[in-house]
Amino acid sequence: MLWIAIRMLTGDAQKFYGLLFGIAFSTLLITQQMTIFVNLVQRGASGVFNAPEAEVWVMDPVSRTTDVSYAMPATALDKVRSVPGVEWAVPHLRAVANVRTAEGDLEGVAVIGVDDATLIGLPRRMAQGDKSVLFAPDAVAIDDTGAQRFFPAGASPIGARLELNDQRAVIRGIADAIPSFTSTVVLYTRYSNALNFVPGTRNRLSFVLVGVSEGQTPEQVADRIEAETGLKAKTRDEFAQAGIDFIIENTGIPTNFGITVFLGFVVGVAIVGLTFSLFIRDNIKQFGALKAIGVTNGKIVRMVAAQAGLVGMIGYALGVVGTVLFIYGFSANPFFKGFYIPWQVPLISLVAVVIILAITGLIAIRSVLRTEPAAVFR
Amino acid sequence: MTIPASPPCEAEAAICARGIIRDFEAGQTTIRVLHGIDAEIRSGEMTYVVGESGSGKTTLISIMCGILWPTAGEVKVFGTDIYKLSDTELVNFRLNNIGFIFQQYNLIPSIDAAANAAVPLIAKGMPVEEAREKAKVLLDKLNIGNQADKLPRQLSGGQQQRVAIARALVHEPRLVVCDEPTAALDARSGRRVMDLLREVAVAPDRACIIVTHDNRIFDLADRIIVLEDGRITHDGKEMPDGH
Numbered sequence A: 001m002l003w004i005a006i007r008m009l010t011g012d013a014q015k016f017y018g019l020l021f022g023i024a025f026s027t028l029l030i031t032q033q034m035t036i037f038v039n040l041v042q043r044g045a046s047g048v049f050n051a052p053e054a055e056v057w058v059m060d061p062v063s064r065t066t067d068v069s070y071a072m073p074a075t076a077l078d079k080v081r082s083v084p085g086v087e088w089a090v091p092h093l094r095a096v097a098n099v100r101t102a103e104g105d106l107e108g109v110a111v112i113g114v115d116d117a118t119l120i121g122l123p124r125r126m127a128q129g130d131k132s133v134l135f136a137p138d139a140v141a142i143d144d145t146g147a148q149r150f151f152p153a154g155a156s157p158i159g160a161r162l163e164l165n166d167q168r169a170v171i172r173g174i175a176d177a178i179p180s181f182t183s184t185v186v187l188y189t190r191y192s193n194a195l196n197f198v199p200g201t202r203n204r205l206s207f208v209l210v211g212v213s214e215g216q217t218p219e220q221v222a223d224r225i226e227a228e229t230g231l232k233a234k235t236r237d238e239f240a241q242a243g244i245d246f247i248i249e250n251t252g253i254p255t256n257f258g259i260t261v262f263l264g265f266v267v268g269v270a271i272v273g274l275t276f277s278l279f280i281r282d283n284i285k286q287f288g289a290l291k292a293i294g295v296t297n298g299k300i301v302r303m304v305a306a307q308a309g310l311v312g313m314i315g316y317a318l319g320v321v322g323t324v325l326f327i328y329g330f331s332a333n334p335f336f337k338g339f340y341i342p343w344q345v346p347l348i349s350l351v352a353v354v355i356i357l358a359i360t361g362l363i364a365i366r367s368v369l370r371t372e373p374a375a376v377f378r
Numbered sequence B: 001m002t003i004p005a006s007p008p009c010e011a012e013a014a015i016c017a018r019g020i021i022r023d024f025e026a027g028q029t030t031i032r033v034l035h036g037i038d039a040e041i042r043s044g045e046m047t048y049v050v051g052e053s054g055s056g057k058t059t060l061i062s063i064m065c066g067i068l069w070p071t072a073g074e075v076k077v078f079g080t081d082i083y084k085l086s087d088t089e090l091v092n093f094r095l096n097n098i099g100f101i102f103q104q105y106n107l108i109p110s111i112d113a114a115a116n117a118a119v120p121l122i123a124k125g126m127p128v129e130e131a132r133e134k135a136k137v138l139l140d141k142l143n144i145g146n147q148a149d150k151l152p153r154q155l156s157g158g159q160q161q162r163v164a165i166a167r168a169l170v171h172e173p174r175l176v177v178c179d180e181p182t183a184a185l186d187a188r189s190g191r192r193v194m195d196l197l198r199e200v201a202v203a204p205d206r207a208c209i210i211v212t213h214d215n216r217i218f219d220l221a222d223r224i225i226v227l228e229d230g231r232i233t234h235d236g237k238e239m240p241d242g243h
């Protein structure tokens, strides 16, 4: 009987493709929007991910994220270094500055000052040039998405001069970095250079990055730093989460994406529900005939379930493949750099598809079960 | 109201209906469509149920073949009191014992003629290909063997009806029920279909009930039951005088 059920469905090409489209569209919308949401929100932690060596971030108690920080006095560094369990501690400066490009445009950039000696605070890899280029005077490394923004395709940023808050800076390398939430251009330079580039008040030390001694957990060390220095200390994971939470709490992003995902679900219910109801209504006489001939309600339910299941499986697969192609197709676009589909996302859209089909399937089954077999003689 | 006790049926009766009453709710009022029908259908015969429109013919045969519950009364089909069966047992009883020919055929549009004719076998669990092969033999007998691979919409109305007839017979049921088989046909085609049904549907161990008000084919019946306003007014080999 399942063979007949499937043929009934696929034989009506128009409705079959309509149903596939409905499920695929919903899956695509839900999967794609949630993927973008998750990746975008994780950009709130890009500052943390871009300094992979740091196991603990130490900051002023009022600082909240890598981009929302209040500077500490320079003495904080020595205080942190004296805490037991701190293997190493380096200064880390994060500030904003204005840059005048070769074309004369003024742009806001983020300046990140990394440790002069160890260069801790740089992203894991350079896209172009070696990390050691930063030892040259006035040298900065630009992040790769920034390079694409500042320099049109073909023009090499290496060697380009920038006017950074009226100070001369020369781009010597390109860092392979995760873009920030706002896609701000980032310039990496040594801490001592950064102090020159970014004029300011007495206190300029944004963070102290800490590595913990062997046998110590970052949590223990962070607690001890807080207790002994009165500063705030967060493990890498905690601080990354703080960055993500900040985006979620302070932007309309969850609402916007939530609305789109919800609409995807509603559109799915609408398209699939209507088409499936039409399909069942068109075939109600045939179902009635089958019931009269001697197909039990249980088998009828299984037939409808098989029809819904087939549509669901193919439609869902198309939707997920569509999302993968979408992300893949835009992978060259800096906005989508590093985008991935967390496994939870397809699972959630699968649940959505199952709910859509359960709703429409139950309505369909109800109308089929209600048809009296005696109706076939009318 | 008391119903006078009816005499028992013949032992070998295919269908034994006793005291069949059927009411329909129509808004506030209840309409009694069948007023205590006693009837017997025998195997090896083609029995016509005739009567004016609205006399209750369809209602009666629906009850006799187990797709419509009577308000009161008892129906035994080959000795089984079918309305004492559970829902599932009744469905399976129909599948194993009854062949239906619906007026609108109700073929499944997206499977071919052979598969449509094979539906009862497939419903019984026979593999699709095996069932189609069996159905093809029957389609051959009905002279549409060469149409076996066509979809219903590629067939003429008459060919579709033959597919429907094949579907009613493919699982060799002991009872075949047919509502208005000639209503949509001209006189000649109507006769041809009835001849065909006589040939393929009537067998010594099979009963065949045909509902019709087509007086052009009354002469082909072995037995005619006349219904008037939900009561049997005649039961015999020929139509009563005046019809």
Ligand SMILES: Nc1ncnc2c1ncn2[C@@H]1O[C@H](COP(=O)(O)OP(=O)(O)OP(=O)(O)O)[C@@H](O)[C@H]1O
Residues within 6 Å of the ligand: B024, B025, B026, B033, B051, B052, B053, B054, B055, B056, B057, B058, B059, B060, B213
């Ligand atoms: N499901 C129903 N609900 C309400 N009334 C019904 C229902 N089925 C049949 N009736 C009524 O019962 C009466 C007999 O109907 P039935 O269909 O048995 O007549 P029939 O002899 O088959 O007529 P026809 O020759 O027109 O097919 C009619 O008055 C009809 O309106």
Ligand SMILES: [Mg+2]
Residues within 6 Å of the ligand: B057, B058, B059, B179
């Ligand atoms: Mg009728």
